[in-house]
Amino acid sequence: MSQTAMIPDSQGQRGARPWGFGGGIIAVFRGLALPGLMLSALGLLLVPLVSVFLTALGAGVLIVGDGPSGDHRFLLGLALLAGGLAIGRVFVPAALLALRRLASVIRRLAGEWSGVPIAVPYQPPPGPGQQKLPFRSRLLWLASDPATWRDLLWVAVSVCVGWVIAALPAILAGIGLVGFIYPAARPGMGIPPPAFPGNSRGTLLAIGIAFVLLGVVSAQWLLRAYFWLARSMLAPTGQAELALRVSHLAQTRSETLDSGATEIRRIERDLHDGAQARLVAMGMTLSAAEELLDSSPAAARALLIEARESSAKALAELRALIRGIHPPVLADRGLADAVRALALDSGLNVDVVAGLPGRPQAPVESAAYFAVSEMLANVSKHAHARRTWIDMRHERGMLRVDVTDDGQGGADPSRGSGLHGIERRLAAFDGILALNSPPGGPTVVTMEIPCALSSPKTSSC
Amino acid sequence: MRVVIAEDLFLLRDGLTRLLEAHGLEVCAAVDNGKDLLAALTAGRPDGPNVPDVAVVDVRLPPTFTDEGLRAALAARREVPGLPVLVLSQYVEQLYARELLACGEGGIGYLLKDRVFDSAQFVDAVRRVAAGGTAMDPEVIARLLARSSGDSAISGLSPRECEVLALMAEGRSNAAIAQRLYVSERAVAKHTASIFLKLGLQPSDDDNRRVLAVLAYLGR
Numbered sequence: 001m002s003q004t005a006m007i008p009d010s011q012g013q014r015g016a017r018p019w020g021f022g023g024g025i026i027a028v029f030r031g032l033a034l035p036g037l038m039l040s041a042l043g044l045l046l047v048p049l050v051s052v053f054l055t056a057l058g059a060g061v062l063i064v065g066d067g068p069s070g071d072h073r074f075l076l077g078l079a080l081l082a083g084g085l086a087i088g089r090v091f092v093p094a095a096l097l098a099l100r101r102l103a104s105v106i107r108r109l110a111g112e113w114s115g116v117p118i119a120v121p122y123q124p125p126p127g128p129g130q131q132k133l134p135f136r137s138r139l140l141w142l143a144s145d146p147a148t149w150r151d152l153l154w155v156a157v158s159v160c161v162g163w164v165i166a167a168l169p170a171i172l173a174g175i176g177l178v179g180f181i182y183p184a185a186r187p188g189m190g191i192p193p194p195a196f197p198g199n200s201r202g203t204l205l206a207i208g209i210a211f212v213l214l215g216v217v218s219a220q221w222l223l224r225a226y227f228w229l230a231r232s233m234l235a236p237t238g239q240a241e242l243a244l245r246v247s248h249l250a251q252t253r254s255e256t257l258d259s260g261a262t263e264i265r266r267i268e269r270d271l272h273d274g275a276q277a278r279l280v281a282m283g284m285t286l287s288a289a290e291e292l293l294d295s296s297p298a299a300a301r302a303l304l305i306e307a308r309e310s311s312a313k314a315l316a317e318l319r320a321l322i323r324g325i326h327p328p329v330l331a332d333r334g335l336a337d338a339v340r341a342l343a344l345d346s347g348l349n350v351d352v353v354a355g356l357p358g359r360p361q362a363p364v365e366s367a368a369y370f371a372v373s374e375m376l377a378n379v380s381k382h383a384h385a386r387r388t389w390i391d392m393r394h395e396r397g398m399l400r401v402d403v404t405d406d407g408q409g410g411a412d413p414s415r416g417s418g419l420h421g422i423e424r425r426l427a428a429f430d431g432i433l434a435l436n437s438p439p440g441g442p443t444v445v446t447m448e449i450p451c452a453l454s455s456p457k458t459s460s461c
Numbered sequence: 462m463r464v465v466i467a468e469d470l471f472l473l474r475d476g477l478t479r480l481l482e483a484h485g486l487e488v489c490a491a492v493d494n495g496k497d498l499l500a501a502l503t504a505g506r507p508d509g510p511n512v513p514d515v516a517v518v519d520v521r522l523p524p525t526f527t528d529e530g531l532r533a534a535l536a537a538r539r540e541v542p543g544l545p546v547l548v549l550s551q552y553v554e555q556l557y558a559r560e561l562l563a564c565g566e567g568g569i570g571y572l573l574k575d576r577v578f579d580s581a582q583f584v585d586a587v588r589r590v591a592a593g594g595t596a597m598d599p600e601v602i603a604r605l606l607a608r609s610s611g612d613s614a615i616s617g618l619s620p621r622e623c624e625v626l627a628l629m630a631e632g633r634s635n636a637a638i639a640q641r642l643y644v645s646e647r648a649v650a651k652h653t654a655s656i657f658l659k660l661g662l663q664p665s666d667d668d669n670r671r672v673l674a675v676l677a678y679l680g681r
Contacts, residue, residue, distance in 0.1 A: 312575045319552050329554050332520075332527040341556040347608045 027219035028173055030113055034106075034166040034226065038158040041102050045155040047087065047095035054084030089135065096142050096151075103151050103234055110227040114220070118227070121147040121236030124247060147240060154233040166226045169219035176211025180204045248427075256428040270321050278314035282307045330369050334359045339372050339390060346376045348388050355393040358453030364429055368392075368401055368449060371422045371433070375403040375445050378418060383407025383443060399449045409441030422447070462591055463489040465516040467498040467530055468549075469523055477517060477577070484584040489513055494523045495533035502537040502544060515591035519574075520550040520557070531557055538564065547590045549574050555608075555680075558601045562676055567669040570596035570632075586632075594669050595632035597676065602630045605679040614660050622659075625652040630675050634668050 058081030061073055104120060111117035123145045125133055133141065142148050154162075184204035236244060289303035322328065330338035336354035343350035359365060372390065379388050385407030392401045413419045413435050423433045431449035464486050468474040471493075478488045489511060490501040498518060505512050516537070522529040534546040547570030548561065561569045570590040576598065577583050586596035606627060609615045618626060621642075628638045635653065639646040653671070657664045660678055665671045 308578050312578060315551075315573075315575050323552070328521075328552050329556065333556075337556060341554050344555040344559070344608070345604060347610065 021216065024169075024216035024219045027113075027223045028169045028216060030109075031166040031168070031219055031223050031226070032170040034223075035163040037102060037106065038155070038163050038166075041099060041155045042159050044095045044099045044102065045152060045159075048092045048152075051084050051088035051092055054080050054087065056084070058082070058084055093135070093138050093142060096148055099151050099155070100148075103154065106227075106230055107234055110230060114224045114227045116224060116227040116231055118231045118235045119241075121150070121234070121240045121244070123147070123240075123243065146237065150233050150237075154230060157229070157233065162226055162229060165222050165229065168222055169215040171215070172218070173212045173215030176208040176213075176215065180208025180211060182208075184208060252424075252427045255424050259424070267321065267325065270317075274317040274321070275314045278310050278317070282310045282314070285310065326366060327369065330365060335365045335368055336392060338365075338369050339392065342369070342373055342376060343388075343390065346380060348376065348380055349386065350376070350388045350390060352390045353392070356399075356453065357394065358455055360394075360399055360449075360451045360453055364399060364449055364451045367425050367429060367431070368399060368447070371426065371447055372401060372403060374418045374422050378411070379403070379405045379407065379443075382411065383409075383441070385441075385443075394451075394453055397450055397452070399451050401447050403445045404442055406442050408439075409437045409443050410439040411435060411437035411443050419445075462515070462588070463487050463511065463513045464587065464591075465489060465498065465501045465513040466491040467493070467495070467501075467516065467522060467533070468519045469493045469521070473519075473574075480577070480580050481517075481584065481587065484580070486584070486587065495529035498522070498530065498533045499537055502533075503540050506541055515545040515547060515568075515587060517547045517549060517587065520548060528557070531560070535560065542566065543568050543593070545590045545593065546570070547572065547587055547596060549577070553598050553601050555601060555604055558597065558605075559680060562595075562673075562680065565673065565677070567593045567595050567673060571601060572596060572598045573600060585637075589632060594634075595672050595676070597631050599627070599631060602627050602679075605630065605676075609679055617659055618656060622652050622656050625649060626656050626675065629653065629656075629672060630679060632672050 058077045058079070061077030061080060064073075100122060107118040107120060123141070125141055126137060132138075181204070184201045285303050285307040289300040289307065292300040292303065327338060327341075329341045333341075334356070336352070336356055339354070340352050343352050360368070376388070379385050383405045385405035388403065388405040390401065390403050392399070394400070419433065419435065426433055426447055426449060429449045429451065431447060434446045435443070436446075437443040464481055466474060466477050466481075466488055468477060468491070474491050474493065478491050481488055490497075490513070492498050492501055498516070502513060502516055516534065518530045518534045520528050520530045522533070531548060534548060538544050538546060542564070543566050545568035546561075548557070549572055550557075551574055553571060553573055558571050561571055568590055570586055572583075572586060576586070590596050606615070606623070615623075615626075624642060625638055628641060633641070635646050635649045639649045642649070654664060656675075657671075660675075662674050662678060665674065
């Protein structure tokens with residue numbers, strides 16, 4: 001959750017709607033929906049407050065309680081204390097987590113409705129894995145994260161001021177409709193027209209329309225203002241951003257080191273069991289042939305042929321191994337041609353378009369290459385695609401690769417380990433991977449890696 | 462027959478020279494980088510007395526240790542169209558095979574270095590390329606065929622016809638295919654005619670043109 005938060009959302013501005021009357025009306029209703037969310041946030045805020053209040057009350061009764069009637073007070077204090085603690089034990093962490101989810105809905109809506117993207121500020125839970133934390137460390141984790149307190153602050157501010165900003169357009173429009181336009185249109189009905197000098201039907205109507213217009217026109221601005229206000233509390237502080245960055249870097253570094261070590265182990269094992277063993281066998285065959293050379297030239301000849309075949313097999317194994325470490329065509333020609341070579345070898349019908357004026361650094365090139373390789377393997381395994389398109393370009397300091405296929409879609413990133421592996425590998429470069437695969441297709445996988453290109457190629461191929 | 466060898470590792474260059482000389486070919490130059498290769502191939506053209514008949518080139522050469530040899534070979538063929546070049550490499554790429562075949566002319570070879578082990582076959586390939594034929598590595602052909610496995614015309618071939626097609630795409634003549642498959646030349650000719658019919662290609666008596674047609678079909 002928090003790892004992705006650090007990555008700048010390239011599509012954050014896409015959600016901003018064009019300003020206009022229709023957009024204004026939509027914004028009025030959206031503004032009306034926000035107080036509902038805030039109200040549920042208030043409910044969640046009450047849970048810890050009630051817990052703290054009851055606990056404090058119980059403690060107070062116990063301390064103050066004395067005298068003969070102290071028995072009842074003692075019992076009452078004990079009951080209050082136990083109730084407060086029990087609520088805290090059972091409901092507080094859950095309420096705080098639910099509040100996080102609610103706040104994240106607001107964060108998402110801010111980006112989608114008003115183009116004010118808000119990053120998620122939470123610290124990842126301590127300890128490895130996804131298992132549920134024990135109560136104490138869970139509470140500690142939540143309480144020590146400033147983002148929790150800022151969430152609570154946001155609820156308080158929202159309940160006092162925020163809802164007014166968000167709902168003001170709807171209130172204005174409502175006043176215009178109910179207070180002026182409706183009475184002006186149906187003067188005979190029970191609602192008396194507002195009493196102020198010179199209120200003819202025309203002026204009522206005009207004032208009503210002015211109110212509605214004011215509401216509609218101001219709606220988008222006020223919605224935006226509300227999200228700016230929310231952003232000041234819901235977005236990570238500079239310090240939180242740094243903390244998230246550090247934990248992201250630490251995690252990707254350890255993953256990179258791990259996968260590097262695993263890879264080296266695999267290469268070592270492959271060499272040991274493959275080429276090395278074959279060379280040993282070859283040496284033995286050759287020495288046997290040497291012994292037989294004088295006594296039985298025909299047998300020696302057969303052994304020599306065997307040794308030759310063994311060396312060819314060792315070479316083939318080394319070739320396959322090298323291809324998996326760093327494909328020669330990538331070293332020779334760079335990413336664009338290496339991907340073309342991949343496309344040719346994949347057996348799929350692939351169109352490759354590459355607009356790369358230079359070459360990225362070798363590690364980035366290699367990561368991108370293996371990512372495309374994995375994606376093409378996925379296409380040929382699962383997609384049943386007739387055509388595949390690969391588009392590679394470098395823009396705004398990013399290497400961007402799109403792999404699109406017209407297959408059946410419905411790819412689930414959580415199922416395959418391949419996509420997850422690519423994601424981890426790209427994360428080491430602060431790269432991201434996005435998968436869009438509606439059922440029925442088409443599937444689009446996009447990856448972006450921040451990188452610079454080396455000077456343009458001078459040689460022509 | 463005069464051969465130019467371009468190979469940066471001394472042991473291999475020396476070995477190749479001796480192997481070719483043992484089979485009665487004359488090695489007129491043995492160079493170790495792309496620039497010297499280009500010079501050796503284009504010197505004395507168009508009709509000097511000692512122009513080489515064929516070049517045997519390693520893909521990776523100094524100074525860049527990338528595809529220097531391949532680029533030098535392609536450049537030489539641009540200057541001297543149809544100049545026979547046999548490219549050797551530790552690995553084969555369809556991409557490079559395509560580039561070599563792109564001009565649509567023969568006199569091209571692209572083999573794994575392992576093929577040198579079988580000296581008779583290797584020298585045969587060198588002679589074939591020098592005579593304007595082709596010599597494609599079985600691994601390239603296998604991948605080309607795997608790529609075309611979805612093609613209905615290819616999947617309509619019988620297993621025997623597939624074998625003949627693969628050997629033909631490698632650049633072998635009917636006689637060589639017959640010898641390889643232990644059948645008569647007439648039987649091979651019958652298979653080839655059937656293959657050309659099924660793939661919708663114009664039959665041709667010229668071996669080289671036939672091979673290029675098959676490669677073009679597989680590479681589309």
